[in-house]
Amino acid sequence: xxxxxxxxxxxxxxxxxxxxxxxxxxxxxxxxxxxxxxxxxxxxxxxxxxxxxxxxxxxxxxxxxxxxxxxxx
Amino acid sequence: xxxxxxxxxxxxxxxxxxxxxxxxxxxxxxxxxxxxxxxxxxxxxxxxxxxxxxxxxxxxxxxxxxxxxxxxxxxxxxxxxxxxxxxxxxxxxxxxxxxxxxxxxxxxxxxxxxxxxxxxxxxxxxxxxxxxxxxxxxxxxxxxxxxxxxxxxxxxxxxxxxxxxxxxxxxxxxxxxxxxx
Numbered sequence: 386x387x388x389x390x391x392x393x394x395x396x397x398x399x400x401x402x403x404x405x406x407x408x409x410x411x412x413x414x415x416x417x418x419x420x421x422x423x424x425x426x427x428x429x430x431x432x433x434x435x436x437x438x439x440x441x442x443x444x445x446x447x448x449x450x451x452x453x454x455x456x457x458x
Numbered sequence: 459x460x461x462x463x464x465x466x467x468x469x470x471x472x473x474x475x476x477x478x479x480x481x482x483x484x485x486x487x488x489x490x491x492x493x494x495x496x497x498x499x500x501x502x503x504x505x506x507x508x509x510x511x512x513x514x515x516x517x518x519x520x521x522x523x524x525x526x527x528x529x530x531x532x533x534x535x536x537x538x539x540x541x542x543x544x545x546x547x548x549x550x551x552x553x554x555x556x557x558x559x560x561x562x563x564x565x566x567x568x569x570x571x572x573x574x575x576x577x578x579x580x581x582x583x584x585x586x587x588x589x590x591x592x593x594x595x596x597x598x599x600x601x602x603x604x605x606x607x608x609x610x611x612x613x614x615x616x617x618x619x620x621x622x623x624x625x626x627x628x629x630x631x632x633x634x635x636x637x638x639x
Contacts, residue, residue: 401612404540408532427601434602435609442613 394443395436402435465549468559469542473535480531485514488529491571496524498575503582522582530574533608537566540612541619548623565619573611577604 395402409431418424485492496507496515507515507524514525541562549555580603588596
């Protein structure tokens with residue numbers, strides 16, 4: 386699978402992803418939140434889960450399109 | 459270019475104002491967002507919520523309080539910023555700038571009520587079915603659920619805005635072609 390195709394869903398979600406990371410991570414850090422173990426753990430979850438959401442949504446979208454195309458045949 | 463910078467500056471001011479209001483407000487001052495949120499949650503879950511002055515909206519049957527931290531104002535600010543940036547190309551005349559900011563503010567408010575109500579409804583369902591995800595603690599499940607719903611809502615809002623923007627552009631082009639311009 387071409388690398389561009391793999392990256393496409395993440396490029397498409399770039400703005401909402403950037404906004405989400407800014408509000409949930411950048412703003413608290415800029416406001417001086419203590420970088421404790423608990424915050425780092427929270428940050429890792431906040432960084433990782435949206436990427437999973439994008440991947441699952443993209444797989445579902447591609448599968449639904451393939452199913453519709455197959456039904457038309 | 460200058461007009462777009464003005465739009466961004468005004469949007470930042472509006473976002474900052476919302477943030478200040480949220481920080482200083484009590485549950486009673488956030489009725490403008492808590493009341494419709496409680497109403498939508500009530501419709502989604504079938505549970506009734508009553509106003510508890512100074513605290514929020516409480517469901518006696520589900521022992522669930524929709525309080526200040528559940529207002530979704532942070533989501534609204536994020537949605538407003540995202541939509542303003544995504545639709546910045548619509549900032550032409552002064553009227554279009556006012557229209558852009560009005561539409562994005564209204565859309566972000568509506569999205570915040572819907573997405574936040576969904577988050578609360580899912581949280582209530584998970585609280586009522588703790589055995590399903592017994593591997594994780596309630597706090598961990600609540601955190602992941604919040605991220606999925608909030609980010610999913612933000613992404614969906616972005617996609618809807620993009621599609622509506624394309625429809626409006628296509629409709630405008632059709633009108634121009636038909637007018638022979």
